[in-house]
Amino acid sequence: MERTIVNVPEGARGTARSTTTNPHPHNDPSHPLRVAVIGGGPGGLYAAALLKRLDPSRDITVWERNAPDDTFGFGVVLSDETLGGIEHADPQVYEALQRDFIRWDDIDITHRNTRHTSGGHGFAALGRKRLLEILHTRCRDLGVALRFHTEAPKDLPGTHDLVIAADGIHSTTRETYADVFHPRVTTHHCRYIWLATDFPFDSFRFDIAETEHGVMQLHGYPYAPDASTVIIEMREEVWQRAGFDALDETESIERCGKIFAETLRGRPLRSNNSAWTTFRTVVNDRWSHGNLVLLGDAAHTAHFSIGSGTKLAVEDALALAACLEERDSLEEALAAYEEERRPVVSSTQRAARASLEWFENLGLYLDQPPRQFAFNLLTRSRRVTHDNLRLRDPDFTEAVEREFGCPPGTPPMFTPFRLRGLTLRNRVVVSPMDMYSAADGVPGDFHLVHLGARALGGAGLVMTEMVCVSEEGRITPGCAGLYTGRQAEAWRRITDFVHAQAPGTAIGVQLGHSGRKGSTKLMWEGMDEPLQDGNWPLVAASALPYKPYSQTPRALSRAQLTDIREQFTAAAGRAARAGFDLLELHCAHGYLLSGFLSPLTNRRTDAYGGSPEKRLRFPLEVFDAVRNVWPGERPLTVRISATDWAEGGTTAEDAVEIARAFAAHGADAIDVSTGQVVADERPEYGRSYQTPFADRIRRAAGVPVIAVGAISSWDDVNSLILAGRTDLCALARPHLYDPHWTLHAAAEQGYTGPGVDWPAPYRAGSRRPQTGRTDAPKPRLTI
DSSP states (O other), X not given: OOOOOOOOOOOSTTOOOOOOSSOOOTTOTTSOOEEEEEOOSHXXXXXXXXXXXXXXXXXXXXXOSSOTTOOSSSEEEEOHHHHHHHHHHOHHHHHHHHHHOEEEOOEEEEETTEEEEEOOOOEEXXXXXXXXXXXXXXXXXXXXXXXXXXXXXXXXXXHOSEEEEOOXXXXXXXXXXXXXXXXXXXXXXXXXXXXXXSSOOSSEEEEEEEETTEEEEEEEEEEETTEEEEEEEEEHHHHHHTTGGGOOHHHHHHHHHHHTTTTTTTOOEEOSSOOOEEEEEXXXXXXXXXXXXXXXXXXXOOOGGGTOHHHHHHHHHXXXXXXXXXXXXXXXXXXXXXXXXXXXXHHHHHHHHHHHHHHHTGGGGTTSOHXXXXXXXXXXXXXXXXXXXXXXXXXXXXXXXXXXXXXXXXOGGGSOEEETTEEESSSEEEOOOOOOOOBTTBOOHHHHHHHHHHHHTTOSEEEEEEEESSSTTOSSTTOOBOSSHHXXXXXXXXXXXXXXXXXXXXXXXXXXXXXXXXXXXOHHHHTTOBOSSOOOOOEESSSOOSSTTSOOXXXXXXXXXXXXXXXXXXXXXXXXXXXXXXXXXXXOTTSHHHHHHOTTTOOOOSTTSSSHHHHHHHHHHHHHHHHHHSOTTSOEEEEEESOOSSTTSOOHHHHHHHHHHHHHTTOSEEEEEOOOSSTTOOOOOOTTTTHHHHHHHHHHHOOOEEEESSOOSHHHHHHHHHHTSOSEEEESHHHHHOTTHHHHHHHHTTOOSTXXXXXXXXXXXXXXXXXXXXXXXXXXXXX
């Protein structure tokens, strides 16, 4: 929760009052009185001003090695949320900013000579130099010492109560204490340059240029009545092919001006010692050490395409000042500051990473219809969504929906989708979820109720858990199978129920073999832990245990590979006779077939290991065998792990080639998951965090995809479908929380069309129950 400092009245210079309920006495050694700020950017200056305003007795010095007006870039965009914090904390700074802000609502996107405008966004910007001038004035008025052209002394932590390191992305402080902060710096794939032009754009501009060297993009926005920021960006290889690496600053600027001459109305570009650079994402494991604390870009960076650098730094300053006032010791205050800010920063960095990668892969989207391309760009970070955009600009959003093929009043998620001979009535999939509740591999009443309830809940497709092709291929003793006729009969009972009681809902089966991750306890008894007794032998591509304490599998021989292929084939035949509408081959999450695909788990030296083509050989043999016995009109999909989240493992580029190979063999769609292949993975979790991998495969491999992974709201589903990032969305935990998730999504959106149908016994519940009176008389007089 973000805190603000409020109700500090303005008076004579140096007077201030804190509203904290437990103000620190000035003689309290835990309350920092001597403060050094390293770095004279907006974050450092604002932190200095806030701390001095809250306690005029503080001795605060800002050390800046550059001149007062040296700055990177031209304009700064701040959100209403950030401005609200500034207004409460320091009305004087807020009023000064207000006088200089340029405000606008529109975003213009130009793609293949077509310009689309989306309104209702609300931006405020001003020049970086003007922002610094305002903060310089405020600091001087409050009595903060500003030392320009001066390197910060190295012994500041020993001579001051608190040292705030706001020395930017190239922070010397961070590198000096790298063994404490543990910084991780990721360099990305695009080159960019900050420029300006001497006229104001009337919107936020995103203009795409397709050149003989590759695609380039312009990001632009006004920041003064007579000026706009212009950022030119392109992938490294495009930058080199275009010859920018051989041009000086003046030549680069002239070349950029010619490429985007129409956008610039023929006006020249100007620089401020501008240079081409690559963006670097900075993450630190810790933000403080003793009386030293990182702030702004020294602690974290977020790509400029979501305009968050200055915003985050200013919000850091607000939070740091609040925590110093509220806590009883410096140690507690710095810990509270990091605890408060880290989740906000992590969320922003995830959004920035999604935006950054979208622009890195811009070439994948060029063939989209211009209006869908614009919607895709607007929703790239997943912070702007379909529902949010519909509120901001309903006309634009409805136009995108019409072009996509949504009938009037139909959300994108309720449009049909065809896979081979199967037409799904909507785009929602109940993702495979292991229930570990079978007896001898036989699904029982639990599975009937579990899958039946979710089929009644309105999803277009309900998937079983991973159904094992042999007794030895189970993960746990509670895993379901399709290796006996009794099991097939039990599954038939479930498919018959779904087809009879939930007409319009398809049911699919996921076939797999546990490989080296088998013979373990039920999930709630100890996930991935070996059984205490009753173990069965494991097999895998190579004799590598999943965890140090896991059972070591045997590397499969040629004869055993043939046996397992036949087990998949027999199980697929039983699945067809059991009445399943779709079959998915599980080649993800480190199970047997996935173990062949990853170079981290396949160390074979025969025809089934080594090159990517050889690692694909056995999974493709199994796929071909299953396709041969699976009815031709029924779709066959493949789930893959698109990255291992581990060094040396499967990458996003590898996943595209894997998807291409399965598609060439007849896969109707790729179900794109990630990870769970090796135990030492480092996933980058977050909302819809796996969808960029599905998006990339869909665009690069030209195959339908199913996106999965922390997709939790119907708004997310609509956004992903309408942007063209996926064809279907698979949701797991939301369907555990609410078996009727899809029906409720329809009700909440007021949708009653053919994309979903309430079962007759449930129709009385198709409207949200009332929760209390909402029509009470509004107050008319204020006394």
